Amino acid sequence: xxxxxxxxxxxxxxxxxxxxxxxxxxxxxxxxxxxxxxxxxxxxxxxxxxxxxxxxxxxxxxxxxxxxxxxxxxxxxxxxxxxxxxxxxxxxxxxxxxxxxxxxxxxxxxxxxxxxxxxxxxxxxxxxxxxxxxxxxxxxxxxxxxxxxxxxxxxxxxxxxxxxxxxxxxxxxxxxxxxxxxxxxxxxxxxxxxxxxxxxxxxxxxxxxxxxxxxxxxxxxxxxxxxxxxxxxxxxxxxxxxxxxxxxxxxxxxxxxxxxxxxxxxxxxxxxxxxxxxxxxxxxxxxxxxxxxxxxxxxxxxxxxxxxxxxxxxxxxxxxxxxxxxxxxxxxxxxxxxxxxxxxxxxxxxxxxxxxxxxxxxxxxxxxx
Ligand code: SF4
Numbered sequence: 576x577x578x579x580x581x582x583x584x585x586x587x588x589x590x591x592x593x594x595x596x597x598x599x600x601x602x603x604x605x606x607x608x609x610x611x612x613x614x615x616x617x618x619x620x621x622x623x624x625x626x627x628x629x630x631x632x633x634x635x636x637x638x639x640x641x642x643x644x645x646x647x648x649x650x651x652x653x654x655x656x657x658x659x660x661x662x663x664x665x666x667x668x669x670x671x672x673x674x675x676x677x678x679x680x681x682x683x684x685x686x687x688x689x690x691x692x693x694x695x696x697x698x699x700x701x702x703x704x705x706x707x708x709x710x711x712x713x714x715x716x717x718x719x720x721x722x723x724x725x726x727x728x729x730x731x732x733x734x735x736x737x738x739x740x741x742x743x744x745x746x747x748x749x750x751x752x753x754x755x756x757x758x759x760x761x762x763x764x765x766x767x768x769x770x771x772x773x774x775x776x777x778x779x780x781x782x783x784x785x786x787x788x789x790x791x792x793x794x795x796x797x798x799x800x801x802x803x804x805x806x807x808x809x810x811x812x813x814x815x816x817x818x819x820x821x822x823x824x825x826x827x828x829x830x831x832x833x834x835x836x837x838x839x840x841x842x843x844x845x846x847x848x849x850x851x852x853x854x855x856x857x858x859x860x861x862x863x864x865x866x867x868x869x870x871x872x873x874x875x876x877x878x879x880x881x882x883x884x885x886x887x888x889x890x891x892x893x894x895x896x897x898x899x900x901x902x903x904x905x906x907x908x909x910x911x912x913x914x915x916x917x918x919x920x921x922x923x924x925x926x927x928x929x930x931x932x933x934x935x936x937x938x939x940x941x942x943x944x
Contacts, residue, residue: 582796591801592624595808602628603811604760605804606753606896608746609767610637610924611795617929619797621804629808632760632896633919633926635749636767638714638742639666640890640918640925641849646742647672649878650711653740653871654680654687660703662696663711665689670921693725693739700729700737709871712739716773719743719860720834723841726862726869740871741861744847746770747778748858753895754786760896763789763807765800768822773838775830779818787816794822841866851890851918888917893926900930907931 581587607613613633616622622631635641651672654661661677668677668689681687686706690696693710700708712722722739729737746767753759766779771792783790789810793803803821810817820826838860847859862870872878887905892898900906900919910916912928919925923932 582794582798584798588619588621588797588801589624591798591805595629595801595805596626598805598812599626599628599808600812602630603762603808604630604632604896605763605765605807606632606634606761607765607767607793607800608634608636608750609765609770609793609795610640610922611769612636612765612767612793612800613926614924614929615795615797615800617926617933620933621797621800624801625804629804631804633893633899633929634753634761634764634896635849635852635894636746637919637922637924638718638744639670639922641744641749641851641894642667642670642713642742643848643850644672645848645879646740647676648674649872649875650740651675651677651680653709653875654685655683656707656875658706660686660688660699660706660708661711662688662690662693662699662708664691664713666922667711667713669915671915693722694728697725697728697732697734697737700734701732704736706736707874708737709875710737710739711742713742715744715746715767716770716838717767719838719842720773720831723837726841726866727837729869730866735868738869738871738874739862741842741859742847743842743860744849744855745844745858745860746774747782748855749849749852750782752852752855754782754788756895758895758897761788763791763811765793765803765807766790766818768792768794768799768826771820771822771826771830773831773834775828775835776818776820776826777828777830783816783818789816790818792818792820792822792826794825851888851894853891890918890920890925890927893919900927903927 696710791803842860843863844857845861915921919927
């Protein structure tokens with residue numbers, strides 16, 4: 576099928592792997608910051624096609640993984656209230672809070688609905704005027720426009736029983752945190768194509784210049800990713816530090832003007848805690864004063880200011896590229912997708928979960944499975 580098969584073409588992927596081998600002269604660490612790319616890399620074994628000199632690091636590209644415990648706790652508390660219909664994307668349902676998850680609330684009789692779009696929550700609110708309908712707004716720049724649109728729509732029709740619990744985060748501040756760390760190992764980034772489809776990549780040019788490192792905006796299919804890696808290695812070998820756009824079939828430098836405009840209208844940037852990382856300045860999107868009545872924290876109280884309890888979890892080190900899932904002693908025994916202890920095991924797009932699902936042989940070899 577056109578646009579599917581051509582980006583899965585194994586000969587073309589192998590040809591790029593050969594080109595990377597032919598130009599690589601030293602060790603380079605390249606980090607992707609997209610859970611979809613992490614999943615595709617591990618699932619298709621793209622990292623195993625690369626020469627030993629090229630190491631792929633799996634950064635904070637999964638919004639489910641980085642949603643902090645205190646916001647999950649707030650979601651569980653709101654969802655457990657009598658008069659609330661709590662709406663969420665399915666992958667948040669089993670993310671562990673301090674004590675349980677949203678599935679636990681549902682099995683205890685809570686009214687939880689799994690949705691594909693926040694706009695569906697508007698319809699549910701219209702049909703249930705006697706109840707408060709709360710949408711769990713998680714995600715990166717990719718999902719923020721739809722959340723903004725739901726709030727604008729609610730405002731337009733004068734809906735009073737709808738609100739959003741915002742856990743939305745922005746990628747560039749997390750990339751900057753990694754680069755500014757003393758232990759930074761990243762030589763180049765693959766930026767997430769879907770995020771840049773909304774945001775464009777002007778902000779990435781600032782990062783690239785400030786830290787003198789290549790950034791390649793990259794898609795999700797195997798051929799996209801291997802080409803993105805090739806472009807990053809070519810820049811590193813040439814001593815260049817630029818932003819290049821591998822995903823030009825979707826991404827424009829200026830991004831999606833309409834999406835950015837509604838995000839700017841409805842949200843404001845705030846400091847936000849990332850699970851496994853801690854607080855990152857100006858990395859979150861909160862609902863602006865103008866639309867405060869649609870902020871679930873206004874209706875149900877603020878999120879508690881507690882820190883993560885993933886004490887034995889090293890997901891922060893994995894997300895910042897200093898460790899790999901196999902470096903964690905809990906991987907595959909105490910921590911599995913059915914019983915996740917930390918950020919990078921909670922979603923199928925997390926690095927630990929992807930390694931657990933697609934590196935069975937390695938697990939067997941390590942005596943872990
Ligand atoms: S295996 Fe589990 S405990 Fe270990 S780093 Fe990954 S998520 Fe954390």
